[in-house]
Amino acid sequence: MDEKPLLHKCLGLLYSLFCYVYSMLVLVYFVGFIGPPQVPKDIDSGPATAWYFAALIDVALISLFALQHSGMARKSFKSFWLQWVAAPIERATYVLFSSLALSLMFLLWQPISLTLWDIETPAARGLINGLYWLGWIIALLATFLLSHFELFGLKQALDVFRPHRGESRTFKTPWLYKLVRHPLYLGFVMTFWATPHMTVGHLLFAGVGTLYILIGTLLEEKDLVQLFGEQYRQYQRKVGMLLPFLGRR
Incomplete structure (x- = not known):
């Protein structure tokens, strides 16, 4: 193993590690x-502006993330x-x-603070906040059930240090994937909607974000059908897309 390729591999690993740490933050x-949790700027904080101007900016920010996230994931773009x-x-x-697209959304998001509901009963607030945290647990667990470090790009940078093996993609459905086809997206949708204090701005985010997840899921499933063929079609017939039994084909 000569010095130059080894240096490139090490730099690639450091770069991938930086991307991973940044994405986790x-x-x-x-x-x-x-x-x-309290953060310097959340979905309902920031200077107020006209609701129609705020809505236009917020939809544009979500759309930018959606175009980047789904566009760069397509096979034609990867080629x-x-x-x-x-x-x-x-x-x-x-x-x-x-991660950069999300960071831009955090920075430029315009709040629309009109309250739609604000649940004050402690038991109800606790239940809703529990659903919120359950959504994050489901999303995180879903990444580890398949390959967390491959999903975030670390495995690919580490594989270059190992002897090359011709690995084929195998179709597997561990645990949560036997209940729904996309538990990661289910977890995200839960976090979008589970809030005891819903503002118009938060509703806009939850609605447009959920719409993007539905569209992105359909695009991803087309790629999965191309990759796994009839095996994935049978999976679609047996397991719901985002909810058990709902979205089976």
Whole structure:
């Protein structure tokens, strides 16, 4: 193993590690942006502006993230992208761009503070906040049930240090994936909606965010059908998309 390739591999690993750490910090901030923990700027804080102007900016920010997140995940884009980005760091770069798009949304988000509901009963607030944290637990667990470090690009950077093995993608449905096809997205949808204090701005985020997840899920399933064929079609017929029994084909 000569020095130059080894140096490139080490730099690629350091870069992927940076992308991973940054993405984790962004996700931790996201928890506070839409939920109970205090962060410097959350979904309902910031200078007030006209509601129609705020709504336009907020929808644009979510759309920017959606275009980046789904666009860069498509096979056609990856084929083009890999001409410029080395394969071992391609996933880490995708994760970095997603994290930057989220960071921009946190920074520029415009609150619309009109309250739609504010539940004050301690038991009800506790139940709703419990659902919020359950959503995050489901989302995090879903990443580890398949391959957390592959999802965030670290495994690809580590694989270059190992002897090359021809690995084929295997279809597996561990635990939560036997209940719903996309537990990660189910967890996110739960976090969007489970709040005891719902403002118009939060409702806008939850509604547009859920719509994007539904569209993104359909696009992802097309890729999965191409990858796994009839095996995935049978899975679609047996297991609901985001809720058990709902969305089976």
